[in-house]
Amino acid sequence: MAFPDAVTDDWHMVALAKDIRGSTVRKVMLCNTPIALFRSASGIAALIDRCPHRNYPLSEGRVENGTLSCPYHGWRFAADGRCVEVPGCPSAALPQAKLAAQPMRVVERAGAVFVNLSDAAPDEPNLPPDFDNPELDHFWWQQGTWQGRAFDAIENVMDPFHTGHLHHGFIRRRDRRLPVRLVVTSHGDGIEMAIEQDAPDLGLMSRFLERDRQRSISRYYPPTIVQARWEGHTGLTLCVTAIFTPATDGSFTPFARFSTRRGFAPGWLKQAAIRLFLAPVVAQDRKALARQHATMALFGNPRFVEGPGDILGNRLQRLWSGQHVPPGADEGVTAEL
Numbered sequence: 001m002a003f004p005d006a007v008t009d010d011w012h013m014v015a016l017a018k019d020i021r022g023s024t025v026r027k028v029m030l031c032n033t034p035i036a037l038f039r040s041a042s043g044i045a046a047l048i049d050r051c052p053h054r055n056y057p058l059s060e061g062r063v064e065n066g067t068l069s070c071p072y073h074g075w076r077f078a079a080d081g082r083c084v085e086v087p088g089c090p091s092a093a094l095p096q097a098k099l100a101a102q103p104m105r106v107v108e109r110a111g112a113v114f115v116n117l118s119d120a121a122p123d124e125p126n127l128p129p130d131f132d133n134p135e136l137d138h139f140w141w142q143q144g145t146w147q148g149r150a151f152d153a154i155e156n157v158m159d160p161f162h163t164g165h166l167h168h169g170f171i172r173r174r175d176r177r178l179p180v181r182l183v184v185t186s187h188g189d190g191i192e193m194a195i196e197q198d199a200p201d202l203g204l205m206s207r208f209l210e211r212d213r214q215r216s217i218s219r220y221y222p223p224t225i226v227q228a229r230w231e232g233h234t235g236l237t238l239c240v241t242a243i244f245t246p247a248t249d250g251s252f253t254p255f256a257r258f259s260t261r262r263g264f265a266p267g268w269l270k271q272a273a274i275r276l277f278l279a280p281v282v283a284q285d286r287k288a289l290a291r292q293h294a295t296m297a298l299f300g301n302p303r304f305v306e307g308p309g310d311i312l313g314n315r316l317q318r319l320w321s322g323q324h325v326p327p328g329a330d331e332g333v334t335a336e337l
């Protein structure tokens with residue numbers, strides 16, 4: 001397994017709760033492990049996607065009376081993995097220890113489904129601030145599974161220097177960079193980068209969506225969550241919580257939760273505007289991560305050089321691996337973004 005224990009042992013978002021419904025089973029990948037998600041009488045259930053009988057994938061089965069029925073011989077499994085029926089055989093004497101499927105802990109929070117592969121995980125997923133703040137408008141965004149490593153996607157969103165270049169015109173402009181001050185603060189179990197600037201970015205997105213800007217802060221909550229917050233003179237204008245769930249060694253499933261202040265515009269309008277401007281930016285990042293991953297695969301490994309803009313150094317990698325970083329603020333760095 002190519003993932004650090006800190007990653008495999010934690011809770012991971014694998015789906016939106018609204019997508020788990022009816023008689024269909026949803027297959028998701030988490031850290032190279034396939035999982036079958038379905039809706040049982042007691043809520044969403046998660047089983048390792050392997051029938052204990054002859055290893056048929058359970059995710060290809062159907063939900064019957066809140067239990068999951070395997071397509072091969074029709075064994076039925078409850079949310080806790082218990083085998084409740086072996087068709088053609090008396091159900092009274094089913095030896096559970098032998099016949100049960102492998103269940104996983106699953107919780108539903110703010111419309112998201114979290115599971116974990118390990119008993120080492122805490123009782124609840126750790127969620128960042130405002131994730132379910134009832135005073136904000138929220139909406140979810142998802143776009144399938146992407147090629148690339150989850151870690152590289154985390155680095156991508158924590159890296160402001162690509163925004164004017166790769167996303168020229170949408171977020172910032174490569175031909176009209178603005179002076180900024182970057183301040184990195186380590187929190188021991190996480191790290192944040194604040195970008196302080198006097199004017200909003202010159203890309204389309206800011207010009208349409210932001211009225212004012214003082215600073216934006218991106219904070220990494222290991223192992224898989226990055227929350228970016230934009231603040232103007234009047235307070236929080238936009239908060240994006242991005243979650244990068246490792247699917248396999250070379251793919252990940254991103255989810256993002258957008259949270260905005262009530263009142264400025266109706267929720268549906270903000271959602272439509274954000275989706276419109278986000279689509280090209282997301283496509284650019286998706287392509288960059290896939291191209292980067294293809295190159296690393298061709299050469300057999302990543303081999304990265306730290307440039308002058310890579311002011312987080314190896315701290316993201318250390319946090320991803322479950323290590324702590326020394327707390328405290330770095331000296332501010334001036335740059336043009």
Ligand code: FES
Binds near residue numbers: 051052053074
């Ligand atoms: S393989 Fe699933 S019931 Fe036989």
Ligand SMILES: [Fe+2]
Binds near residue numbers: 162163
């Ligand atoms: Fe990007």
